[in-house]
Amino acid sequence: MSDEQGFSPEERRASFTLAGIFGMRMLGLFMIMPVFALYGQDLIGFSPLWVGLVIGAYGLTQALLQIPAGWLSDRIGRRPVIYAGLALFALGSVVAALSDSVYGVAIGRVLQGSGAIAGAILALAADITREEHRTKAMAIIGVCIGISFALAMVAGPLLAAWFGLPGVFWTTALLALLGMLMVHFLLPASASKGQIRDVTAAPELFGRLLKDKQLLRLDFGILLLHLTLTAVFVAFPLTLLDAGLAAERHWWLYLPTLLLSFLLIIPFLILGARRNLNKQLFQASILVMMVALVLMAVGQGQLWLLALAMLLYFTAFNFMEASLPAFLSMLAPAGAKGTAMGIYSTSQFFGAFLGGVLGGVLFQQLGGGGVFLLVAFSMAFWFWLAAGMVNVSQVRSHILPIGVNIENKDARELLLQRLMALPGVHEALIIPEEGAAYLKVDGKIFELDQARRLINL
Known part of the structure; x- marks a missing residue:
């Protein structure tokens, strides 16, 4: 039985599992930062320029692919995209671990970045959690990313001292495989809700x-x-x-x-x-x-x-x-x-x-x-x-499921007018496909219960 006042067991498990997967991936990306300039000097082609390229290479493919990967997860499902992204991350780690040149390590880092699963993870968190707990789930993921950076600054130097630079990359490969096991065994089943504007990008909004x-x-x-x-x-x-x-x-x-x-x-x-x-x-x-x-x-x-x-x-x-x-x-x-x-x-x-x-x-x-x-x-x-x-x-955002019929355009317009008339509401938007109302409000004067009563009449 779900707890209406807090996380259900399913939501809690999903949030912490997704946070762990996200955090382990970021840990793998960050661990190389404090050690490559020190332990990569025996690699063929080593130079300060290649130190920078290896450290930053993941960012290029990550930047290019993360929005398309999020869109792909809307179409084929979150899990396939997450599995594929973790597999690419593991492959990149293995390539880097086996390389004896900075060029091979750079290719491995590019592959690591191509496993761009951030959008799919956030969308899956939105699929599994109720709207009123979505912010909490995102906060857990955010905290885990911060912790992963701190751990990377410690784990990277320790692993490199014990096992050398290849040991750092083998560890990141193992983390990726562990992430895949977590997806399979720990994540509850869920149906994709498709595009959710709170977490996935809408192409028509880019220009604005x-x-x-x-x-x-x-x-x-x-x-x-x-x-x-x-x-x-x-x-x-x-x-x-x-x-x-x-x-x-x-x-x-x-x-x-x-x-x-x-x-x-x-x-x-x-x-x-x-x-x-x-x-x-x-x-x-x-x-x-x-x-x-x-x-x-x-x-x-x-x-x-x-x-x-x-x-x-x-x-x-x-x-x-x-x-x-x-x-x-x-x-x-x-x-x-x-x-x-x-x-x-x-x-x-x-x-x-x-x-x-x-x-x-x-x-x-x-x-x-x-x-x-x-x-x-x-x-x-x-x-x-x-x-x-x-x-x-003082600006706050709220996403509320709508319990009234919104298929009719006139009914939507009327509901939108009533929402905009509530004290503290700056913006209101109804997305029929999601069955949800998006609000931007002044947190000091806006009353959430009043809005909930209105949209569930």
Whole structure:
């Protein structure tokens, strides 16, 4: 019997299983970042440029394929797309593990990125969970992605020290196979609901959203954030090595700085939400990241300064990583969140690819200090760009199943008028194919129960 006030056992199991699959895949993608510059030096063709290409290569295919993979899951089902994506990820891992050149490893990373299952996983989560619990399911997946990044910063150096670079890739292959077993044995059966605008992209909305300056600021912001991340990890591991920290001990720095950074952002996330200071704190985080990058550049050879720089960097990065999707959810028009998120995620992965290429070129020409300083300059540009952001802390989104007949156009128009007349409703959209109403509201004055009564008359 399902619990109407909370997750049913089926929803809970599905949410945590999908979060685990998503997290293990991201763990496999991230683990190479802190170790390739250190352990890939024996590979044929090794150079700083190829370090960047290997680290960022997954982002190119991920960016190109994730929206099409989401559409494909609407047509042939979620599970086949997830199975195929995990199989490609495992194949890419094996190719990279068996390669004795950077070219083979890069091909493996491209294959890993081609297993673009993010859209299918989110759509399956929406298929299995009820509308009122969908946000909770997405939050669980989001938290698991954050945890996977932290684990990667520790597991990558440990695995590379114990088993070498091939051991990291064999581990990612095993994670992909484990994900396939989880899909088969742990996920409850479900019927695909087709396109769900809250999680999948609608082609007809692209033109409108690509003209939205507020959403474009977020898209460009996430591109710069992940460009910075991959560029930093082209140079930072070697910078730590030059400062006297042995490769097998790099996790000694990453683990405490990451854990402390997670603790540091909590009060700021709460403060931003309660005092409507999200924009101000976001801009402050960009400045903190810029300071951290400058410290990395001037702290060559000084381990304590590099540790401080990484603490500041991770704190700012984690705050922005948590804030950007929240801003996007608040700014996306009613019924367009899935499309907005598709564009945003494509920008994120393309930024990872560009960061790898840029980091490799800069490191080859200017060294680590040049990478950090020029990427810091990009933060100054982002700070200027973010000045035009709007503060929308009180905007909330709701998707409500409609219990009245909406096949009739006049009935839909009447219901839409009544929804728009409710206090606090900014936007309302009815999608007959989904049997749902999408609302954008002012969370301070909107009463959800009033809307539910109205649409179930």
